[in-house]
Amino acid sequence: METGKLEKIFLKALPRRCLVSDRVALRTYECDGLSAYRQPPGLVVLPENTEQVMAALKICRENAIPVVGRGGGTGLSGGALPHPDGIVLSLSKMNRMLEIDPENRIARVQPGVTNLSISKAVEHLGLYYAPDPSSQIACTIGGNIAENAGGVHCLKYGLTVHNVIALKVATIEGDLLEIGDESMTAPGFNLLSLMVGSEGMMGIVVEATVKLLPVPECARVVMGIFESVQDAGDSVAAVIASGIIPAGIEMMDNPAIRAAEAFVNAGYPVDARAILLCELDGIREEVDQQIQAVDRLFRENRATDIRIARDDHERQLFWSGRKAAFPAVGRLSPDYYCIDGTIPRQALGKVLTEIERLSDEYGLRVANVFHAGDGNLHPLILYDAREPGQLEKTIELGSRILNLCIGVGGTITGEHGVGVEKIGEMCTQFTDDERELFHAVRKCLDPQSLLNPGKAIPTLARCAEHGAMHVHEGQLPFPDIERF
Amino acid sequence: MEHREFEPLLKAVGAARHVRAPLAIEGGGTRRFYGREIIGEPLSLADCRGVVEYHPTELVVTVRSGTGVDELEQELNANGQMLGFEPPVCTPGSTIGGSIALGFSGSARPYRGNVQDFVLGIRLLTGDGRIMRFGGQVIKNVAGFDIARLMVGSLGCLGIILEVSLKVIPRPQYECTLCLEIRDADQAVSRFNELTGQPYPVTAASWLDGMARIRLSGSEAGVDAAAKAIGGTKIEDDPFWHQINSQKHRFFSDGGKIKKVSQKPSVPVFAPDRPVLVDWGGALRWYREETGEAELKETVAERGGWLELFRNADRAHEVFALPNPAAMRIQHRLKDVFDPDRILNPGRMYSGL
Numbered sequence: 001m002e003t004g005k006l007e008k009i010f011l012k013a014l015p016r017r018c019l020v021s022d023r024v025a026l027r028t029y030e031c032d033g034l035s036a037y038r039q040p041p042g043l044v045v046l047p048e049n050t051e052q053v054m055a056a057l058k059i060c061r062e063n064a065i066p067v068v069g070r071g072g073g074t075g076l077s078g079g080a081l082p083h084p085d086g087i088v089l090s091l092s093k094m095n096r097m098l099e100i101d102p103e104n105r106i107a108r109v110q111p112g113v114t115n116l117s118i119s120k121a122v123e124h125l126g127l128y129y130a131p132d133p134s135s136q137i138a139c140t141i142g143g144n145i146a147e148n149a150g151g152v153h154c155l156k157y158g159l160t161v162h163n164v165i166a167l168k169v170a171t172i173e174g175d176l177l178e179i180g181d182e183s184m185t186a187p188g189f190n191l192l193s194l195m196v197g198s199e200g201m202m203g204i205v206v207e208a209t210v211k212l213l214p215v216p217e218c219a220r221v222v223m224g225i226f227e228s229v230q231d232a233g234d235s236v237a238a239v240i241a242s243g244i245i246p247a248g249i250e251m252m253d254n255p256a257i258r259a260a261e262a263f264v265n266a267g268y269p270v271d272a273r274a275i276l277l278c279e280l281d282g283i284r285e286e287v288d289q290q291i292q293a294v295d296r297l298f299r300e301n302r303a304t305d306i307r308i309a310r311d312d313h314e315r316q317l318f319w320s321g322r323k324a325a326f327p328a329v330g331r332l333s334p335d336y337y338c339i340d341g342t343i344p345r346q347a348l349g350k351v352l353t354e355i356e357r358l359s360d361e362y363g364l365r366v367a368n369v370f371h372a373g374d375g376n377l378h379p380l381i382l383y384d385a386r387e388p389g390q391l392e393k394t395i396e397l398g399s400r401i402l403n404l405c406i407g408v409g410g411t412i413t414g415e416h417g418v419g420v421e422k423i424g425e426m427c428t429q430f431t432d433d434e435r436e437l438f439h440a441v442r443k444c445l446d447p448q449s450l451l452n453p454g455k456a457i458p459t460l461a462r463c464a465e466h467g468a469m470h471v472h473e474g475q476l477p478f479p480d481i482e483r484f
Numbered sequence: 485m486e487h488r489e490f491e492p493l494l495k496a497v498g499a500a501r502h503v504r505a506p507l508a509i510e511g512g513g514t515r516r517f518y519g520r521e522i523i524g525e526p527l528s529l530a531d532c533r534g535v536v537e538y539h540p541t542e543l544v545v546t547v548r549s550g551t552g553v554d555e556l557e558q559e560l561n562a563n564g565q566m567l568g569f570e571p572p573v574c575t576p577g578s579t580i581g582g583s584i585a586l587g588f589s590g591s592a593r594p595y596r597g598n599v600q601d602f603v604l605g606i607r608l609l610t611g612d613g614r615i616m617r618f619g620g621q622v623i624k625n626v627a628g629f630d631i632a633r634l635m636v637g638s639l640g641c642l643g644i645i646l647e648v649s650l651k652v653i654p655r656p657q658y659e660c661t662l663c664l665e666i667r668d669a670d671q672a673v674s675r676f677n678e679l680t681g682q683p684y685p686v687t688a689a690s691w692l693d694g695m696a697r698i699r700l701s702g703s704e705a706g707v708d709a710a711a712k713a714i715g716g717t718k719i720e721d722d723p724f725w726h727q728i729n730s731q732k733h734r735f736f737s738d739g740g741k742i743k744k745v746s747q748k749p750s751v752p753v754f755a756p757d758r759p760v761l762v763d764w765g766g767a768l769r770w771y772r773e774e775t776g777e778a779e780l781k782e783t784v785a786e787r788g789g790w791l792e793l794f795r796n797a798d799r800a801h802e803v804f805a806l807p808n809p810a811a812m813r814i815q816h817r818l819k820d821v822f823d824p825d826r827i828l829n830p831g832r833m834y835s836g837l
């Protein structure tokens with residue numbers, strides 16, 4: 001439906017200040033954090049409260065208008081890419097903290113509240129909200145729920161799904177569903193887990209209750225320097241085998257180290273093949289003990305040097321390079337493309353060797369940062385979109401890396417979601433039966449498939465096309481390995 | 485065919501489907517008391533057993549559903565690891581598949597998480613005879629909808645769990661329990677709340693008969709430091725936790741009706757002068773015969789929370805609280821997707837589902 005028509009319909013139920021129809025202004029919403037895909041929406045609706053969300057959904061239901069929910073627009077898989085005939089439902093105006101309950105250590109918030117602002121609002125109570133995606137300054141809790149966002153502390157503190165305890169969800173059918181409960185139990189099937197990570201295809205979250213955790217008494221970081229990626233990987237395995245769960249354990253390979261060091265001067269050794277940053281938190285006595293253990297385990301696994309941050313200032317400095325890794329890599333090249341596969345950690349050596357080979361084959365540089373504790377690998381492919389054909393080549397390389405992840409028993413997305421980006425790879429990771437079931441489950445909440453249509457779960461026809469392409473290229477790696 | 489070993493189960497489901505005969509899915513059959521009455525021909529998963537894959541340094545184990553919980557725990561223990569949700573109400577023969585389908589979480593629930601927090605992937609046989617896999621064997625995975633966690637607590641009404649991948653955790657180096665005499669249940673719970681708001685390594689907090697117990701787990705140095713700050717009498721290897729986890733504690737043993745009430749921890753404990761066992765740092769309250777269904781229903785209606793008739797209830801009627809009508813409609817639609825002929829554990833959760 002064209003913008004003028006949409007505007008006319010929505011003006012019947014919503015004030016003009018809640019609508020964006022200007023052609024230039026609509027451009028603001030044409031993409032999310034994955035800017036390679038762009039499409040201006042027909043109309044943007046900015047509801048200010050739950051009633052307006054429900055009113056907007058009612059119009060969409062009655063007129064069969066596609067709805068794309070949007071939080072901060074920082075997503076990296078094109079999950080919030082608009083539908084040309086539909087609306088973007090931006091929840092950014094619903095950004096109030098509704099209730100902070102220190103006694104039960106929960107906060108009830110509106111979906112447009114940013115991730116970081118929850119922690120800021122409860123800082124004075126010694127509490128915080130654990131999941132910390134790198135976009136936490138801008139990304140919203142509603143978007144985090146849609147994508148089941150992660151961060152660097154997932155191994156110890158979990159993803160969004162582990163930290164959200166209740167939701168109020170407006171459905172396209174006009175209901176306001178209360179899912180989960182503050183009492184830690186809820187009757188019936190576990191709809192809460194189903195809703196988290198459903199990429200805006202099952203309902204619009206209008207309220208979320210999240211868990212708050214006490215800020216650890218102490219946090220310290222160790223940097224291990226290695227001559228091979230394998231040694232670094234072995235060190236991570238040794239730490240975990242010893243019974244220590246680090247708050248975060250991050251690996252960077254040489255290209256990533258060099259880029260970060262040139263950008264922020266974190267004191268990284270630019271000749272190292274890999275570094276590990278291992279953060280331990282908890283009670284001071286425990287952290288001190290664990291720091292010593294990690295130091296020993298890194299050395300036993302051939303670390304060439306180890307640096308323990310002496311104070312909080314140095315801890316921040318060590319982290320600054322890792323935190324700036326993406327923009328740092330961005331300085332090396334006009335564009336970069338971030339991949340989000342997860343692999344069993346034991347396959348790391350094999351996967352990185354194969355990525356190196358593919359990088360040579362495609363003539364595109366790749367830098368790797370790795371959430372080493374939970375196996376979530378972020379290869380960053382460097383390319384130049386101005387050169388004809390490079391973007392296509394980059395996307396193809398990305399797809400090969402994802403298929404590699406599936407081949408070693410991993411998954412195509414650890415924390416960014418499928419969106420439009422990885423929809424082709426969904427055909428490889430899941431069977432026809434499984435994808436068909438996903439569609440059927442989605443229809444339990446959205447019978448007309450109006451919520452974020454075309455995202456996350458490919459149709460059978462699309463996979464038939466995708467499959468043909470892959471057979472043609474003959475590049476499906478490890479076809480004989482089970483992919484559970 | 486990668487699912488060949490499940491052929492007998494597939495056949496059994498096909499046959500039942502053909503004549504629309506209900507199946508009563510059973511692991512070890514040790515928890516038949518739970519839920520509404522069981523109807524249908526038993527379908528045993530006893531032969532669907534064994535650890536499929538276990539790499540301790542990945543913190544992930546993949547196991548067939550008919551594997552005994554004790555057997556799995558032994559294997560994990562040999563590698564210094566454990567199941568974070570401490571599967572409760574298990575007796576010899578209780579299976580891991582049953583534990584996932586029931587969705588019971590142990591005393592560490594508020595601190596380490598509930599069952600679904602540890603489920604990473606599942607292999608499922610649906611009521612229409614399809615075998616599918618969801619999730620995976622890695623800790624971070626957001627591809628596809630979370631069907632694996634949807635199965636937790638579904639009482640076998642959506643599908644037959646064939647295999648499950650679980651995140652495991654390291655067994656703590658050291659553990660102790662602090663016993664504090666606190667006469668009043670509400671005072672105990674507010675002490676729990678106060679402690680949980682601080683960075684202490686609390687992994688369980690319970691109250692019974694004027695005694696609060698707080699379990700601390702971690703490195704010895706860390707636990708000792710916290711124990712000093714909290715106070716109370718320190719005991720190592722307190723059998724209490726195992727007794728309440730297995731429900732072998734005398735509180736549960738008189739054969740009467742056992743009711744489970746879950747409420748926000750800060751909600752005052754109802755009828756604290758009658759037998760009540762408080763767990764989950766205050767969020768879970770167990771009641772016995774002495775406290776009636778009607779009055780418990782009234783208190784949850786008034787103060788929030790949920791009532792479940794856990795043992796020895798009238799199982800011809802509902803034993804679980806009902807979701808609101810909109811949510812119930814979705815439950816029915818899900819049932820139709822996973823089990824269109826309604827042959828899997830029909831009515832075990834709710835009448836007509």
